[in-house]
Amino acid sequence: MGNINRILKIEVPVQVKLAERRMFIGDVIELAPGAVIQFERPYDSPLELMANEHVIASGTAVKVNEHFGLRIVSLAKPSTPGA
DSSP: OHHHHHHHTOOOOEEEEOOOOOOOHHHHHTOOTTOOOOOSSOTTSOEEEEETTEEEEEEEEEEETTEEEEEEEEEOOOOOTTO
């Protein structure tokens, strides 16, 4: 049981993914303050919570005091190795 407790105390980085898209380098170089980048994802779609580049949950943005937070709405189904 001691090894499990040690594993459960390992810190891993988690990220909240808003959206992504591919852009030509030339277009990236031309970005300037005030530029708007449009994404295909609807503005009100759930945000993705990721760990190790895998989606583990989705949720909605919330304000926690003066900070950003994520209210979990659903958990992702575990993936099967090799699937």
